[in-house]
Amino acid sequence: MIHALDEAAERLGLHIGQPLANARAMCPDLKVFDADVVADAKTLSDIADWCDRFTPLVALDPPHGLFLDITGCAHLFGGEAALLQTLVRALARQGFAVSAAIAGTSVCARTLTRQASGSIVADGGEAEAIRRFPLSALGASEAITTGLRRAGLKTIGDVASREPHEITARFGARFSMLLAHALGQGDAPISPRKPLPDYIVEKRFAEPIATDTMIAMTLSRLADTLIASMEKQGKGARRLEAAFFRTDGVVRAIMVETGRPVTRSVVVDRLFRERLDALADPLDPGFGFDMVRLSASRTEIVVQEQRDLDAHVHDNDELSALIDRIAARIGGKRVDVHLPQDTHIPERAVLAAPAQHHLAAAMQAEWPARVESEPPLRPLRLFDKPEPIKVPFATVPDGPPHQFTWRRALHAVVRVEGPERIAMEWWRQDGRQLTRDYFRIEDAEGLRFWIFRDGLYEGEAFDGDGKPVSPNWYVHGLFA
Amino acid sequence: MSGARTSALATLRGQIERIETAEVVHHRDRVALGHSEADGALKGGLARAAIHEVFCEGRQGTAATGFVMGLAGRVSARRPLLWVRQDFSEIETGALSMSGLAELGLDPRRVVMVRAADVESALRTSADALACDALGAVVLELWGETRQFDLVASRKLTLAAQSSGVTGLMLRMAAQPLPSTAETRWMLRAAHSPPGEAWTAWGAPRFDAELLRNRHGPCGRWIMEWKCDECQFSEPSTYPQPVAAAPAHRPDPAVLQRRAG
Structure with missing residues (x-):
């Protein structure tokens, strides 16, 4: 089947949709490429x-x-x-x-x-x-x-x-x-590929530019113009996009997001410099760029705050500016703040959220208060996936182990506290999970572990025949 | 000794003194850790606006994390804390748990975590962060030996810390100490809980902290305990659990016994 053809083929009488065998019969030396x-x-x-x-x-x-x-x-x-x-x-x-x-x-x-x-x-x-x-x-x-x-x-x-x-x-x-x-009676709206940016500034060059200095200079000038026009309407940019149009038609767009609206061109300039510096595949000017465009695709109204003697507000500004810079360099998903979650399952108790968008929420979050004059009840380091340990036997069926092997090293248990029983949330639909008995353990060296037995003894874990099996043990975290 | 040589020496001494005093001016700002002997060795406490290194063996990583967290809690004084770490160290020692942090008496709201893909970007991010004076402390967590963290990188961090007043804490797990421009260098191990009955509860976190290098004082090795309620270090306690204060209206039982005997 012919998918597309050029003018010469059209002149020979071939047409789109024609079976290839027919076309070959009409023109034996037809050049064919896969669509x-x-x-x-x-x-x-x-x-x-x-x-x-x-x-x-x-x-x-x-x-x-x-x-x-x-x-x-x-x-x-x-x-x-x-x-x-x-x-x-x-x-x-x-x-x-x-x-x-x-x-x-x-x-x-x-x-x-x-x-x-x-x-x-x-x-x-x-x-x-x-x-x-x-x-x-x-x-x-x-x-x-x-x-x-x-x-x-x-x-x-x-x-x-x-x-x-x-x-x-x-x-x-x-x-x-x-x-x-x-016939011109009414119009069907077209659906543009990108939403219309709120502000656009661009610069065209009669002679294409290729050097880094020229690009940086152009960007900072464009930033000045952009910020000036946004300032008139009291807006600040949350998302900025720089598009580089190469003379040979290739277009490269680079985006920078910020945690709070940007109102200073120096900041825009610096963010783009960080971003361009850290690009995995650097900007390739080829034969040069003949146009550079800077657009603000998301803007917010900025309330002009009066700086008072309280330095706290100022500090937060500086912190979010730092976070924006780091995010521009290594990616917004790599900078996190933490929000407490309303659950007692240890691995779900904290949610890491991108710092650019949740900094204010994280600063205000209410964390559960610790119990006074108790040693820490939760480990400082928590494994994303609990690591299985080998436990030869326990003194009492339901009790903690005497020794265990973790990462090919044997640890003798010296001190134990527990169990702390954590039942899984039955109202969640993520498969049946077993009740865990957590123990806080110190070994002969002074290292402290948070281990748990997955499932009650002879109560929850069954093999294929429905016979109870001894539950598995895991290390979930390490205490300081 | 000829006059020319003496004057050359004098000039050099003068230069060195100027370099040193430039640091000393900043180092007046010190935070007491709470452990009196260690504070004595440190001339009053841990210097702000400087770099401090904490080394440990691979499996002692959590103890060192706890110690660094304690230092950061002491120096940052309710200001935000930026924790920079490699992706790899999370797999090796587990992620820093914010509930665990809260249990140590520190504030998880002020912790901003940066997960760097490699050592270069981690170093670059920490240098950037150390220059931002809104922060209280910057922790750089690196796993294993790294070529990239050399004398030049360390000097860069120190200069950034000095100019902004932010304290930099390097947590180097599974690494050997190398020459650097750090103010202090520690080697950390977990310490045993105080002697007590076997199979009983443990107490507050305890660290076996060895001060390997101290630019402005002697070194030493101490057992330190972290007081979660007071948010400071202290001398090790004898009992794992906090002991209730002796009732004021009753005589001490030990005294009674002595009288009976």
């Missing part, structure tokens, strides 16, 4: 990245279409005609066959690209412009197109001249909607 849908989609999305330079609103129209909403952007490129020309030329130079058109509605523009590439239709002229085109240009499903052709309606104009309710009754509301949009 790679994933790579096609990737290329389309790369082109969409590149198209970001014209407008932030770019939507995919698979398998090989793109919608660009150029409302309010055209004048930046010298008008609609100039924009269209620039775009088509640049893409053609990169080796793509492009057909493009501008119209008041997205569906109309798509119809135009299939029949009259390069045309620009003013508002209100849609119906007239596409009247003569065959129905296939509309992009409706095969069944509808065939059905209409059988009814004797060959062009879009023919269909448009019928009463809409007739078309709807026969071919469904979706088709009549599509037709209405193509």
